[in-house]
Amino acid sequence: MSILILAEHDNASIKGATLNTVAAAKAIGGDIVVLVAGEACGAAAEAAAKIEGVSKVLVADNAAYGHQLAENVSLLVAELGKDFSHILAPASTSGKNTLPRAAALLDVAQISEIISVESADTFKRPIYAGNVIATVQSSDAIKVITVRTTAFDAVSAEGGSAVVEAVASAHDAGTSSYVREEVAKSDRPDLTAASIVVSGGRGMQNGDNFAMLYSLADKLGAAVGASRAAVDAGFVPNDMQVGQTGKIVAPDLYIAIGISGAIQHLAGMKDSKVIVAINKDEDAPIFQVADYGLVADLFNAVPELDSAL
Amino acid sequence: MKVLVAVKRVVDYNVKVRPKSDGTGVDLNNVKMAINPFCEIAIEEAVRLKEKGVVTEIVAVSIGAKVSQEQIRTALALGADRGILVETDVEVQPLAIAKLLKAVCDKEQPQMVILGKQAIDGDNNQTGQMLAALTGMSQGTFASEVVVEGDSVTVTREVDSGSQVVKLSLPAVITTDLRLNEPRYASLPNIMKAKKKPMDVMTPEELGVEVTPRVTTLKVEPPAERKAGIKVADVAELVEKLKNEAKVI
Numbered sequence: 001m002s003i004l005i006l007a008e009h010d011n012a013s014i015k016g017a018t019l020n021t022v023a024a025a026k027a028i029g030g031d032i033v034v035l036v037a038g039e040a041c042g043a044a045a046e047a048a049a050k051i052e053g054v055s056k057v058l059v060a061d062n063a064a065y066g067h068q069l070a071e072n073v074s075l076l077v078a079e080l081g082k083d084f085s086h087i088l089a090p091a092s093t094s095g096k097n098t099l100p101r102a103a104a105l106l107d108v109a110q111i112s113e114i115i116s117v118e119s120a121d122t123f124k125r126p127i128y129a130g131n132v133i134a135t136v137q138s139s140d141a142i143k144v145i146t147v148r149t150t151a152f153d154a155v156s157a158e159g160g161s162a163v164v165e166a167v168a169s170a171h172d173a174g175t176s177s178y179v180r181e182e183v184a185k186s187d188r189p190d191l192t193a194a195s196i197v198v199s200g201g202r203g204m205q206n207g208d209n210f211a212m213l214y215s216l217a218d219k220l221g222a223a224v225g226a227s228r229a230a231v232d233a234g235f236v237p238n239d240m241q242v243g244q245t246g247k248i249v250a251p252d253l254y255i256a257i258g259i260s261g262a263i264q265h266l267a268g269m270k271d272s273k274v275i276v277a278i279n280k281d282e283d284a285p286i287f288q289v290a291d292y293g294l295v296a297d298l299f300n301a302v303p304e305l306d307s308a309l
Numbered sequence: 310m311k312v313l314v315a316v317k318r319v320v321d322y323n324v325k326v327r328p329k330s331d332g333t334g335v336d337l338n339n340v341k342m343a344i345n346p347f348c349e350i351a352i353e354e355a356v357r358l359k360e361k362g363v364v365t366e367i368v369a370v371s372i373g374a375k376v377s378q379e380q381i382r383t384a385l386a387l388g389a390d391r392g393i394l395v396e397t398d399v400e401v402q403p404l405a406i407a408k409l410l411k412a413v414c415d416k417e418q419p420q421m422v423i424l425g426k427q428a429i430d431g432d433n434n435q436t437g438q439m440l441a442a443l444t445g446m447s448q449g450t451f452a453s454e455v456v457v458e459g460d461s462v463t464v465t466r467e468v469d470s471g472s473q474v475v476k477l478s479l480p481a482v483i484t485t486d487l488r489l490n491e492p493r494y495a496s497l498p499n500i501m502k503a504k505k506k507p508m509d510v511m512t513p514e515e516l517g518v519e520v521t522p523r524v525t526t527l528k529v530e531p532p533a534e535r536k537a538g539i540k541v542a543d544v545a546e547l548v549e550k551l552k553n554e555a556k557v558i
């Protein structure tokens with residue numbers, strides 16, 4: 001068996017999600033090849049070559065892949081992927097954008113967001129907002145899979161010494177172009193990788209009140225997340241949304257503040273090790289999954305917690 | 310221009326479904342069904358583009374059992390002009406759905422196809438991307454803003470790091486994110502009018518598409534349950550527990 005992994009990177013470095021995806025590949029077993037498709041992405045390719053367990057890195061360094069547009073990268077993945085038994089990518093917005101397109105070009109199904117590897121063709125994945133876990137078996141010759149990164153412990157970014165090979169093919173579909181990006185800048189840890197996450201919901205009332213959570217997060221070295229209601233109300237940007245249709249997190253500690261605990265929110269955080277809920281409504285469903293529940297007005301409890309730390 | 314909107318019939322988002330006790334499937338007896346919320350956003354976007362004069366005709370397409378007509382009727386009540394039901398009683402997976410939608414596109418020649426980013430039953434998030442691949446169209450996935458200018462469309466996409474803007478040549482596939490718009494409710498007069506709007510019914514065989522599943526569900530089970538926790542009396546107790554019991558701070 002041989003596994004092709006589409007690396008998540010920013011041309012300069014490899015994103016952590018790639019390391020979890022390599023872990024899923026190791027669980028499948030076989031030769032692991034990482035594809036770095038980008039522009040001036042030599043540094044990312046070198047970093048990929050050091051990942052534990054990777055035997056080869058393919059670098060497609062071309063202007064067509066500069067912004068990793070799905071139209072172009074999927075053509076490349078479909079071309080290279082023919083020689084592999086499995087093609088994997090993290091279930092990030094980037095993996096979700098490109099991999100189904102590559103699967104369709106190969107005329108095979110995609111298995112989305114696997115959380116475990118049962119065998120080379122059988123996997124578990126959550127459906128219905130995580131209320132059901134399905135065990136699915138693929139009959140396709142090439143298994144195209146996205147990986148829920150929180151379900152696989154990252155392999156080490158160091159210790160490997162893979163060969164790096166350049167790929168010449170440049171696919172430019174010519175149907176799309178990159179205009180711009182607005183990247184949310186933050187000194188706090190990445191939401192999906194942080195070991196502590198503090199999240200606020202509609203109960204926060206407005207964006208200014210999130211300052212309380214930022215202060216708390218900074219004391220804890222935590223990332224800050226939000227419910228969809230908080231994002232929709234414009235309190236915070238969309239990249240902070242945790243849930244079925246936002247980001248999936250599984251930190252050691254998740255603190256939900258002013259969040260009711262709708263199933264769509266729980267889908268994104270209920271695999272956290274320890275869950276704390278602060279809510280003034282003692283019947284809020286979030287308490288059903290919380291290890292420690294505090295029934296209190298957040299505007300009293302959060303400042304108190306902040307000063308207790 | 311003509312727009313095709315794909316609408317899926319799914320379990321209502323408020324329903325917490327459970328696996329059947331024998332693990333063979335999900336218990337959908339007597340549960341409320343609805344249009345997938347992301348598909349509702351897709352219709353709304355098409356209707357807004359029509360109201361702006363950009364779009365001239367909206368065709369709502371659904372693939373599934375006969376009852377999926379209900380969701381097409383809802384789409385018609387929300388402003389779609391006509392409907393197409395690709396009727397089948399077998400489970401159709403995203404790749405086959407994409408092939409069926411491609412066959413419909415070949416007939417209808419839309420300039421834009423709008424789908425939801427994900428169906429909240431299977432949580433696959435694949436169909437739009439697959440349709441784009443099969444038709445060679447460009448794709449604007451997870452859209453939070455769609456602006457049509459001449460023969461191109463500029464799409465703002467919600468991505469993990471923030472947002473990204475791409476410019477796509479038409480025809481294009483768009484998949485909707487939650488914040489693209491807030492869908493309207495269908496008014497009673499529009500619900501009545503929808504009953505008279507045309508709806509074509511066709512089958513996968515008529516469209517020449519092979520829909521055999523590539524992925525078999527061996528079993529379904531509930532997720533690991535969290536054991537019930539405790540209520541703490543105050544912040545001091547919370548901090549004490551987190552430090553000494555859970556040892557996470």
Ligand SMILES: Cc1cc2nc3c(=O)[nH]c(=O)nc-3n(C[C@H](O)[C@H](O)[C@H](O)COP(=O)(O)OP(=O)(O)OC[C@H]3O[C@@H](n4cnc5c(N)ncnc54)[C@H](O)[C@@H]3O)c2cc1C
Nearest residue numbers: 201202203227228229243244245246258259260265280298
């Ligand atoms: C298709 C679809 C996808 C969705 N995806 C997601 C998703 O990915 N993520 C997500 O989060 N949601 C998602 N949702 C929305 C979800 O259904 C809920 O509407 C949302 O999670 C509610 O957010 P909330 O808990 O912040 O708000 P609410 O449900 O309004 O809860 C606010 C809570 O704050 C408490 N509160 C208020 N004031 C105070 C105070 N002063 N002190 C303490 N507590 C206070 C209240 O008691 C209440 O429990 C989705 C919905 C749909 C239809």
Ligand SMILES: Nc1ncnc2c1ncn2[C@@H]1O[C@H](COP(=O)(O)O)[C@@H](O)[C@H]1O
Nearest residue numbers: 315316372424425427428433434435436
């Ligand atoms: N059976 C179906 N009929 C019509 N549209 C569908 C169907 N299945 C999926 N779609 C479309 O594809 C989107 C994404 O679905 P999925 O890839 O299954 O998560 C949905 O929001 C619909 O717009």
